Amino acid sequence: MMSNSTDAYQQHDHHRCLKTALAQAKNRCIARKARLTPIRESVLHLLWQSHRPLGAYKIIDQLSEETGKRVLPPTVYRALDFLLELGLIHRLATLNAYIGCPFPDSAHSDCFLLCRECGSVAECSTANVNKSIASTAEQAGFLVESQTVEILGLCTPCQEKMPQPNKAKPIKPEADE
């Protein structure tokens, strides 16, 4: 199983994630004779700020701030479409948000682990899930063309931080401000 879950949820050398992602993006653009223009690269860069997905309008805001001038929706959506097309990013349907793909070069059906606590998302490539989906579909006489698998729950660090299971949830002492 291919997965970036250890990186995604923990302290790690994220600068390396970013560097790798940008390098892969450049390669892929060359291979596809596509242009990684400044806007597109900025959007990809923003999406690789962390392992937390970003909504399109968050990107718009950040990009506006970065460049000092008002960036409008089509600009960002076009960049997102380009990056999606090239497989450099993914869209998370359950969040209406976008995230950089850590494995753009390997053919992979996407399976995402969304931590509801810290917001980080890991991506897995799993033959098992794909097989079980294929077999389920086959039993129904259904021809699979693409699939969306998004799993919501808690990553390891967040599980450890959470109140113990089977115990009453302690009332949080901090005020809600």
Place this chain on the structure above:
Amino acid sequence: MMSNSTDAYQQHDHHRCLKTALAQAKNRCIARKARLTPIRESVLHLLWQSHRPLGAYKIIDQLSEETGKRVLPPTVYRALDFLLELGLIHRLATLNAYIGCPFPDSAHSDCFLLCRECGSVAECSTANVNKSIASTAEQAGFLVESQTVEILGLCTPCQEKMPQPNKAKPIKPEADE
């Protein structure tokens, strides 16, 4: 494997689907001491018109037409929330649309087969998919709380209607008008 794929994609006694769904809904409401008010029942009824999911605003329009007066978004969204809460319908994240659940009484993780051609959606309950997802998550140290599995492709009838694979797609003779 539990699935309504044979019904969903083919000619069948859909009136029976509808009747069953409404009966199950009523039972469930009684069991949960919840009220299946006229609005809620209408929305459920609309969602069971067919096996094609409906967007919230389609429901608003149809309900407005049905009742002769302008139904507003919160009315429908509240009914949808109620029905979702009771497990009588599901929301399809990839379509932003809603569909009646054929198995509200059985505990099931949802797995949907969305036909891109006819728009019908079948729901499957599959131990295999759940197991493979659970095992994938476990390998990543991830605690699963819920999951979204939406599979896009072609149902059996639509496969048969499609141009043969491995042959060049014939240029459609009909004008686009």
Place this chain on the structure above:
DNA sequence: GAATAAGTGTAATAATATAACAATCTTTAC
């Protein structure tokens, strides 16, 4: 260096969903 294609700027709007508060209807308790 024109012609073409690709990318970007801009204004407007579509599509989906929620917040906030008032009004009404149901249920419960007395």
Place this chain on the structure above:
DNA sequence: GTAAAGATTGTTATATTATTACACTTATTC
């Protein structure tokens, strides 16, 4: 029965996500 409490609905406004259409600019091709 009736008042109080709770649940549901009505209404206005607005938030969030995404697309259309067309003008303009930049890059590529011949």
